[in-house]
Amino acid sequence: MASTAASVWENCLLFIKDNINPQAYKTWFEPIKPVKLTETALSIQVPSRFFYEWLEEHYIKLLKTALTRELGEGAKLIYAIKMENTLKGMEPFTEKIPSSNRSIQSSQSVDAPVRSKSPELKNPFIIPGIRNVKIESQLNPSYNFDSFLEGDSNRLARSAGMAVANKPGGTSFNPLLIFGGVGLGKTHLAHAIGVGIKENYPDKTALYISAEKFTQQYIESVRKNNRNDFIHFYQIVDVLIVDDIQFFAGKASTQDVFFHIFNHLHQNGKQVILTSDKKPVDMQDIEQRLLSRFKWGLSAELNHPDYETRVSIIKNKLYRDGVEMDDDIIHYLADNIKTNIRELEGAIISLIAHSSFNRKDITIDLARKIVENYVKNTKREISIDQIQQVVSDYFQMDVETLQSKTRKRHIVQARQLAMYFSKKMTKASLASIGSQIGKRDHATVLHACKTVDNLASTDKQFNKYVEDLSKKLTN
């Protein structure tokens, strides 16, 4: 019976299967489709350029041996790359590349040829001049598990994080999504997991990136026409940590590219760690297919720390800074700053600075002054969700009404006030504010901010709303 592409490939697979581990076989050989056979050449279709490079890098020797057994010396392998993982709006297309192993065709030797150079990826993280692609992890070593104190508020997230650090990609916590309010330790814990992984597995590539920076890099890659390098870069890491993924809200093409990178990593058993200021079910303007993937692993919440945890955090910080403080002052701080660990740390730093600057002891009176000052003068960090809630409560409506399409004057005004305070009190962009408050565009938010400014200076009653809300939101 004459050989066909399918029959030749089937025989190759039997040989390959016997020579590599089942997981690698499943990942790298099952997705391949034989497409064409000539007397001396077999064309195989692979799903991406990355796939082709991986085969060339790791399995060329095996492929050569298998194919030579079937087609004899001089056998050639041709890859057809079907770009099914392309971005939205692009049709799949096929690119044909002959194997770099010219020896399949010309030499008797079964050794894989030395590749002329390692893959070159244009990315800011790559340190030039190093032969193998080296990725700077962007991790902060001081954000580790030792300095992340455990309490009831973070026990689940912290233990899940430790499990992931011990076995990245090997637990069911993939992705691990850490969510919680402002200043509760999401970034710290995400780094701690990455730092733990690097300690346990120095050869693994871990990469920390904020969603904002990821988005900027992506936009830049589109502008410079090297989007494929961007995607490829993120697809080769073993552990990807993306901080503040709520930033992806309303950014469809960034979500799309992240979706492909996520899938690729997940399919290949790589670990993904995400942080967000809200749980997946409350995320707005994130595509459903992405949300459903976030739910594949574990979502673990960081809650407000309880009193004991706040005390331990303060004591730990003082210990690390080499400062002593009376217990009553520590308890005073823990009693008065409850909802944001960053603020707690800020107050301690302020207290230490004041006492050393004025050469005064740290007393309870000084602590009182600092806390009062600190809490009053610090612009409270607040989320857009909280602002919408406060404004809705103030006008005795629910958040859905505030976000609705209605043009009723009092609802429009409430919505505009929510937009105005979101612009004033958060770091979110106009587009992001618009997308979170009733899916409006950035021009609507800009208009709302101007309207509130105008009305506040011309309409007494409206100005009262602004003042009342301002008080509520800062307290």
Ligand SMILES: Nc1ncnc2c1ncn2[C@@H]1O[C@H](COP(=O)(O)OP(=O)(O)OP(=O)(O)O)[C@@H](O)[C@H]1O
């Ligand atoms: N359990 C903890 N033990 C010790 N320090 C903590 C703990 N949780 C948070 N911190 C400290 O509190 C500060 C704020 O934490 P972090 O920046 O990780 O918060 P976040 O939740 O990422 O905030 P944001 O919402 O602004 O992104 C950091 O200095 C961090 O080290």
